[in-house]
Amino acid sequence: MHKRTFLASLLATATLPAAAQVASATQSSSPVLLTITGAVDKTNRGPFDAASDVLMAKQQLAFTSAYAVDWQSLAALPARTIEPTLEYDNKPHKLSGPTLMDVLALAQARVPDSATLALRAIDGYAPTMSAREARTYAFIVATHRDGMPLHVGGLGPLWAVYDADRYADAAAKPVSQRFAKCPWGLYHIEVRA
Numbered sequence: 001m002h003k004r005t006f007l008a009s010l011l012a013t014a015t016l017p018a019a020a021q022v023a024s025a026t027q028s029s030s031p032v033l034l035t036i037t038g039a040v041d042k043t044n045r046g047p048f049d050a051a052s053d054v055l056m057a058k059q060q061l062a063f064t065s066a067y068a069v070d071w072q073s074l075a076a077l078p079a080r081t082i083e084p085t086l087e088y089d090n091k092p093h094k095l096s097g098p099t100l101m102d103v104l105a106l107a108q109a110r111v112p113d114s115a116t117l118a119l120r121a122i123d124g125y126a127p128t129m130s131a132r133e134a135r136t137y138a139f140i141v142a143t144h145r146d147g148m149p150l151h152v153g154g155l156g157p158l159w160a161v162y163d164a165d166r167y168a169d170a171a172a173k174p175v176s177q178r179f180a181k182c183p184w185g186l187y188h189i190e191v192r193a
Contacts, residue, residue: 030072033157034103034141034186037063039115039193041108044068059124061188067107074158077102080140082163087175094146095161100139101131103189110193118190119160121183122152129181137162137170141186155184 035045035056043065050057077098085092104111111117113132120126133139142159143150150156164170164178171178 030070032068032070033074034069034189036067036069036104036107036109036189036191037061037065038189038191039110040067040191041110042067043107055122056188059120059126061120061190063190069103069106073106074098074103074141074143077106079143080138082138082140082142082161082166084161084163084165084178085175087179090175092165095140095142095144095159097141097143097158100134100141100160103141104191107191109191111191112193114193116192118192119181119183119186120188120190122185122187125183125185127181127183133181137167139182150184152185158186159184160186 045066045068047064048056048062048066053061056062074097079096080099081094081096083092083094100117101111104117109115111131111134113130113135115131116128117131117134118126118128129139139160139162142155142161143157145155150159159182161179161182161184162170164173164175
């Protein structure tokens with residue numbers, strides 16, 4: 001089976017039961033797009049469940065509690081717009097969404113500069129960065145590109161990204177090397193304090 005087809009079917013299978021479980025916990029009918037685990041002081045869902053969290057099971061994740069972030073919660077946060085040149089077409093694009101730090105604040109994450117953030121995409125890509133890096137480079141959790149919502153099968157529905165053109169050290173790199181810590185299809189963040 002083609003990897004993208006497998007991931008799309010796996011995501012559909014994994015998301016629906018987890019979304020139903022979280023919806024009852026949070027009283028929201030909005031889809032859950034992101035799960036935050038680790039050093040968080042606020043949770044709204046129970047432990048990892050291999051039968052419901054199929055994608056997480058395939059990627060060998062486990063947790064005792066978590067904070068599930070739905071679309072409404074993301075949309076309620078102030079959005080920030082950046083305009084980096086993207087490696088896919090070598091053109092600048094407007095990306096917008098809340099800051100990564102604002103998203104982590106929903107879960108009351110403990111993110112001193114020394115904390116490590118493991119960002120996981122639906123395809124298993126999982127770069128890490130320090131909370132200091134996330135702040136320094138003003139990472140956002142993009143939900144839109146050029147005014148249109150990001151989608152599964154493209155770069156979304158969420159993309160952890162920064163404005164690489166605006167930082168001298170990043171802008172000095174070839175465009176294809178600027179986004180190594182920017183997983184598109186972001187669905188999980190583990191905070192390691």
